Amino acid sequence: MQINNKFLPVSKQELKAQGIEQLDFILITGDAYVDHPSFGTAIISRILESEGFTVGIIAQPDWNNVEEFRRLGKPKHAFLINSGNIDSMVNHYTASKKKRSDDLYSPGGEGGHRPDRAVIVYCNKAREAYKDVPIIIGGIEASLRRFAHYDYWDNKVRRSILLDSKADLLIYGMGEKTIVQIANLLKYGMNVSKITDVRGTVYSVKDLDSLKNFVEVPSFEEVSKDKDAYAESYKLEYYEQDAIRGKTLVQKHGDRYVVQTPPQFPLTQEEMDMVYNLPYARTYHPMYEAKGGIPAIKEVSFSVTSHRGCYGGCSFCALTFHQGRTIQNRSQSSILDEIKLMTTLDDFKGYIHDIGGPTANFRHKACKIQETAGVCKNKQCLSPKPCKNLIVDHKEYLSLLRQAREIPGVKKVFIRSGIRYDYLTYDKNPQFLEELCKHHISGQLKVAPEHVSDKVLKQMGKPTREVYDRFTKKYFEANKKLKKNQFLVPYLMSSHPGSDLHAAIELAQYIKSMGYTPEQVQDFYPTPGSLSTTMYYTGINPLTGEKVYVPKEQKEKNMQRALMQFSIPENYKLVKEALIKAGREDLIGRGKDCLIPENPPRLKNRGNSKFSGKTSSNHNKKKH
Structure with a gap:
């Protein structure tokens, strides 16, 4: 595991310095450019780089100036567009719809560096800049708006963001495997309109003649007028969010159909290790130094992602629709190597802020059945009561924490991504709770x-x-x-x-x-x-x-x-x-x-x- 002192190019001067005449992909994002594995832009761009593609970053462009979208020239294969780590509307407005004044993902924490509905705005400008370049959207804003959806800020049902943005393709969920498959198809000359069988994608077509074995949900027209139809649509979508048993989903919008292929297969442990072993700079681009950097990096600089996915089933969380309910974890050696790397950094003070994921103490799949049959369609693992097949065991996570706190230079390892207290309560072995209280919290x-x-x-x-x-x-x-x-x-x-x-x-x-x-x-x-x-x-x-x-x-x-x-x-x-x-x-x-x-x-x-x-x-x- 190493740190890369070379960021991906953000200007023509950097393109020239790196000897790149034309980039394969240009990634446009609503966040400032931070090359750290807690940021989706960094992961996707470094994954493509590891596959031999050249990638440039246009971070927080002035959306009123088309020249900003020509800053790195014309990409050979596609524009990749996301709103950043947070939906742009949530980033801008409180629950009472009041405008926020700050933005932790922007230089100096300033607000105003991205537009409302950033994905749609960026797509329009990218199309204006180069009409014939394919546009592929992804990230949290695109992923969670892939079907007709209720929009709290407009207080109405909006169409799929794929249609509103006029993008060619949408990647939903965690996109490492998906983007590599798409990139290779484009590299070998496939037209983006023909990419219809890659898992984890959404595309639109005029007819369904080529589709078999799919589930059609109520149309945009139905769900925008009938709340019962909206509820039915959501239920059908919810039931198919599993890579093993999920089917293709279809939703009619006017004279077109939005088609979602089944979810991408979860990353194996080896693949997860590879993603987090890429040579990230682990900080923000130096161009933000004058404004004091990017505040969002502070919380994650010395935190480690140990796994993805969550089977907790909280209704207010959209993880089921994005990361999924299947746990994907990194090996202990990969996590410990990252901590050892952190101890060599100049600003490391001896404290690891977190080793966790959406739920820190979910380090393995909920049960053995998930490995071959996928997650249950109409049952939750923990609610209203724990499933009889649920594996309740903290031994492996406890082993990881013990090794982490023994690394030279580490004073304390905190757990801040949250403990699922009911799961902990069901563990008859008191050892994890005791060591949690003794070593991994400070006062509360x-x-x-x-x-x-x-x-x-x-x-x-x-x-x-x-x-x-x-x-x-x-x-x-x-x-x-x-x-x-x-x-x-x-x-x-x-x-x-x-x-x-x-x-x-x-x-x-x-x-x-x-x-x-x-x-x-x-x-x-x-x-x-x-x-x-x-x-x-x-x-x-x-x-x-x-x-x-x-x-x-x-x-x-x-x-x-x-x-x-x-x-x-x-x-x-x-x-x-x-x-x-x-x-x-x-x-x-x-x-x-x-x-x-x-x-x-x-x-x-x-x-x-x-x-x-x-x-x-x-x-x-x-x-x-």
């Missing part, structure tokens, strides 16, 4: 129960409150045994589908029992591709067919959020109104169970109080 452990009302947890795809209570008991017992005074910090979410005022009050009562006010309030954010977003739009759980209560009025959402921070004086009026509306005046007064007093507290200048009523969103946060 963040976990994500998300709520305490079982009716809400059911819609979230989360375990019942009883499971969380069991975990907290085990956690504090383990710390007592170690003579450590460490805390639990729960992530909690307001206004998720299924949560009415009564559920929000139940959550507020639980928060009171914790004895402190959450520093951040997490509002549910309807983002493309998630089961929860479908429930938000349709009022239906598409997998069960049941009707679901959805808090949509801003006033009620404000009340639910305020209830989670009921002790903040500024929230008094909203909390009292919510309690009266729900018929819970018994919680107003001086009783030990009351949330607020009868009379409003005197407001003070709160200054920089740590309980300042911040809000956060659920998109692209690792929730477990």
Whole structure:
């Protein structure tokens, strides 16, 4: 494993210096150029380079100037376009649709360096720059908008982004295998319009004469008018997101059909090792130094991706539609080599911030059946109860952590990508929990129960409150045994589908029992591709067919959020109104169970109080 001091070219001067006359591919991205394996742009470009292709990067071009898209000349094979590591609309707007002022993926954290709906805008400009160059889109924005989808910001159903962008081909999911297969087909002269049998892609056609054994979902016209049809469409799409048993999916849009080939096969351990062993520079391009660099690199510089995929089944997470439910892991030797490399870097202080993935303690497939039959079509591994075939075993992950903390120069190894507490609770061997408390947290452990009302947890795809209570008991017992005074910090979410005022009050009562006010309030954010977003739009759980209560009025959402921070004086009026509306005046007064007093507290200048009523969103946060 090595560090490459040579970035991929971003200018004609760098092309000349590297002796490249014409690039094979030009990758256009909404993020600043960071050559680190936590950034999709870096992985895809380095994979292509390892296959012998030349790749240039146009990062955050001025979308009002077509010359920006001609900066590196005309690519020989194709433009590759993504919005960056985050959907551009989520990057720009809060859950309450307010414009964000910052952007951690931009120079100095400044906002305004990418457009709304970046994939569509970039495609239009790339087409204007070179009309005959194929355009292939990918990344999170393209992947999760590949079918007709509800768009929270427009509050309507939008067409597949493949059609709205007028791209030639869409790559969904994690695209390493897919992009190499496509690149080689283009290299040998195949027209992009003929690339219709590569797994992990979406294309459009005028008829279905050449297709066999496919599933047709309700059309764009149907799902944009009928919420039952939308729910049915999502269910059918959800059921086919597995490489082993998934079928081709088709959705009609006007006089064309959008066709999704089955998901790409997961990477083997050897392939995963190869991806993370590529010669990344592991930092941002020097052109950003004058503005202080790119803030997003700080959190991942000394973090290690140990695996991909998640079988946790959280409804508000779109991983099923992007990385999938099948775990793909790296070998221990590959991970340990990366940590050893980190210890040689000038700014390494001895701390590994994370060894994990979407869920840190999912290091292997959920069961043996998945290896040959794929993931179950209509069952979850953990919800509502753990499957009898689930393999609950932390031994291999524990072995990895032990070796990591013994590497010379490593002072401490943290686990920050999150522990799935229910999975840990089901492990009858207490060793992992004990070593987690002893070695891998510092004062507090963040976990994500998300709520305490079982009716809400059911819609979230989360375990019942009883499971969380069991975990907290085990956690504090383990710390007592170690003579450590460490805390639990729960992530909690307001206004998720299924949560009415009564559920929000139940959550507020639980928060009171914790004895402190959450520093951040997490509002549910309807983002493309998630089961929860479908429930938000349709009022239906598409997998069960049941009707679901959805808090949509801003006033009620404000009340639910305020209830989670009921002790903040500024929230008094909203909390009292919510309690009266729900018929819970018994919680107003001086009783030990009351949330607020009868009379409003005197407001003070709160200054920089740590309980300042911040809000956060659920998109692209690792929730477990």
